[in-house]
Amino acid sequence: MSITARSIETKTGSTPIAFPPSMIGNQKTSPLTTFAGGAEIYVPGEQAGNLYEVEFGAVRLHRLLSDGRRQVIAFYLAGETFGFEAERSHSFFAEAMVPTGVRISRQPDGQASPELLILALRGMMRAQEHLTVIGRQTAVERIVGFLLDMANRQGSLNHFDLPMSRLDIADYLGLTIETVSRVFAKLRAAGLIKLQSVRCVQIKDFQALGGLCA
Amino acid sequence: MSITARSIETKTGSTPIAFPPSMIGNQKTSPLTTFAGGAEIYVPGEQAGNLYEVEFGAVRLHRLLSDGRRQVIAFYLAGETFGFEAERSHSFFAEAMVPTGVRISRQPDGQASPELLILALRGMMRAQEHLTVIGRQTAVERIVGFLLDMANRQGSLNHFDLPMSRLDIADYLGLTIETVSRVFAKLRAAGLIKLQSVRCVQIKDFQALGGLCA
DNA sequence: CGGCCCTTTGATTCATATCAACGGTTGTGG
DNA sequence: CCACAACCGTTGATATGAATCAAAGGGCCG
Incomplete structure (x- = not known):
């Protein structure tokens, strides 16, 4: 049978609840924030600059056309990181699809860490490969x-x-x-x-x- | 009328001809390499690591499926830069569509320059936006x-x-x-x-x- | 001038969208 | 504990936008 967390303390609004690391047991990482299934993590226009690492659950990135057509850009599963953008503000919706926990860290401002470059290059490659899927x-x-x-x-x-x-x-x-x-x-x-x-x-x-x- | 360079010294093979900077007049930039319309700049599997800035002309990046279906990933016009990849080797074909001049520079190895990060993030954003176009x-x-x-x-x-x-x-x-x-x-x-x-x-x-x- | 390649235009087909109705599961409240 | 409602998914019938098949123009080069 499929196992899906259903009893986790979650939220449906857009204000993250942060648990101090001591509650989680890992002192080295940023605090865990949880979202209910369907909860928005960020929306287009919102200021960007954070990195989100999925601890459990799953997130989708999507964009809406004015008439309601929707394109899902990517899914992020446990262990994957999203949230980096070329612009100052977000271009997409990020929503938890099931109860989800993410660790939010500040993106080194204007700094070009090798890790972030790898994420950006991989993100670009994934999107480019997905173009072939959808296009052909x-x-x-x-x-x-x-x-x-x-x-x-x-x-x-x-x-x-x-x-x-x-x-x-x-x-x-x-x-x-x-x-x-x-x-x-x-x-x-x-x-x-x-x-x-x-x-x-x-x-x-x-x-x-x-x-x-x- | 449309102006298209047709008389420029070009090549159809895959070995770039480099003119020393003194021939071009700009001592500060890398040498100019020219390609004939239709000439391959690199192919999938070829070692990556160079950055290509289009001086004049136009380049397409594309990928082929096994049965010949083709997806063009991106076009690059004068002033735009391509060639960066997440992997060690190229995933796409890069071809000049018209007589084209590019300046090739070595990508700082394993280094995360802010410029490269910007290029990667913008490339990702472009591909993601193109997904909506093709998908919806x-x-x-x-x-x-x-x-x-x-x-x-x-x-x-x-x-x-x-x-x-x-x-x-x-x-x-x-x-x-x-x-x-x-x-x-x-x-x-x-x-x-x-x-x-x-x-x-x-x-x-x-x-x-x-x-x-x- | 002739041939080739790219583009345009027309007729038809086809994969997928759209429209419609039904089924199954989940959760709630009496 | 059962009944109902809402939501999501499935299945069927029909419509349609774009693909495919086909053939006829241009423009460029040798």
């Missing part, structure tokens, strides 16, 4: 690629939780919720995956799935 | 946005050259060459642009075009 791949290719990426990022288990809804997946891959659902059904019918629950995917045939990627 | 915009929105972007980057002239072919534009925007051609025709028929030649666009109505963007 079919619905099946996009979703198979997405599932394999998720499996990798969760430690290459053949069995993992999707912390995001079908709508989030659709908006990440440039598809609709119905298309996502249909492709999942097709992969299941072909015996390539198994849905232990709506949010919990088991990969039955890595090799065959790999063959469906571009 | 219509053919007309993509092309109008592209034309306005090109106008901006060439100094907001209402009259500029496109250094790339229709195929390049299509592969950049996730469309086909035919769709690009039809949208151009439509914009021309609506009196919003004028094609002085295939490669030279005149913007007739910035405001109306802006209204067509998402």
